[in-house]
Amino acid sequence: MKRQKKPNEISGISNLLINIFFWIYSALCIIPLLLVIIVSFSNEDAVLRNGYSFFPKQWDTSSYEFLLKDYKQILDAAAVSLFVTVAGTILSLLIMALYAYPISRSDFPHKNFFAFFMFFTMLFNGGLVPWYLVYTRMVHLKDTLWILIMPLLVSAFFVMLLRTFFANTIPPALIESAKIDGASELRIFIRIILPLSLPVLATVGLFQTLAYWNDWYLSLIFISPDGHVNLQYLMYKTMLNVQFLTASPQAMAALAAQGVEIKLPTETVRMAMAVIGIGPIVFVYSFFQKYFIQGLTVGAVKG
Helix, strand or coil, X not given: CCCCCCHHXXXXXXXXXXXXXXXXXXXXXXXHHHHHHHHHCECHHHHHHHCCCCCXXXXXXXXXXXXXXXXXXXXXXXXXXXXXXXXXXXXXXXXXXHHHHHHHCCCCCCHHHHHHHHHHHHHCCCCHHHHHHHHHHHCCCCCCHHHHCHHHCCCHHHHHHHHXXXXXXXXXXXXXXXXXXXXXXXXXXXXXXXXXXXXXXXXXXXXXXXXXXXCCHHHHHHCCCCCCCCHHHHHHHHHHHHHHHHHCHHHHHHHHHCCCCCCCCCHHHHHHHHHHHHHHHHHHHHHHHHHHHHHHHCCCCCC
């Protein structure tokens, strides 16, 4: 007669298989990033001859030297990205929470109208030309830092996510007891609702931080060439310039005629730009990690 496995043995095997799966999945996420970092410090000629490798035959920092020749422009673009990301994320969370909280309350008489108004924007928009004209002709935000913040300020999906969290997680009895104690609506929102909503706020804040930091399109559309662009657009423009020079014999011949000998890295500089672009944002995950995990698991277990 076969021995039946005990529940603890089955649970132990399941946990081991789950851990192995996530180890493999984590490695598949980390290994490409590690390869990008290694290639960025590799020699350009070696990369062109032998391809990408975790063990480069020759280490080289020429790609970073090429990018940092105009370090003042990079620092200026990084400062713009940092300001836009921090200010945009804070304002975005505040505005979306202020919108989502009233429509989550069952005693708010117009909650269905405002919820539908927000949901409607997920299905329809005015188009690219009206969107551009509103920001440039009506509110006159072109070539300002606010133009990098305003278009990404509110996401209808995140408003609905916040509304669902407020409605399903915050006990109505808690709000009623605060009212009985004489607390105003603003005091309830600041002292009770926001502290209890840190998991969902951190989750939404992480996605908004990534959206602001990785955005380059708004700088392309609304910021003039001599204006203050963000870091992602600066890296994008640098890559286009490198590709143009390397693909244009006329441009290289013109530089050679002027006595300028230039050897542009292409593959390694592409990886170096990726490292510079993602470097600062990696530290955000350590700040949001605890609340982000709680936000993902909210509602998974009910008491």
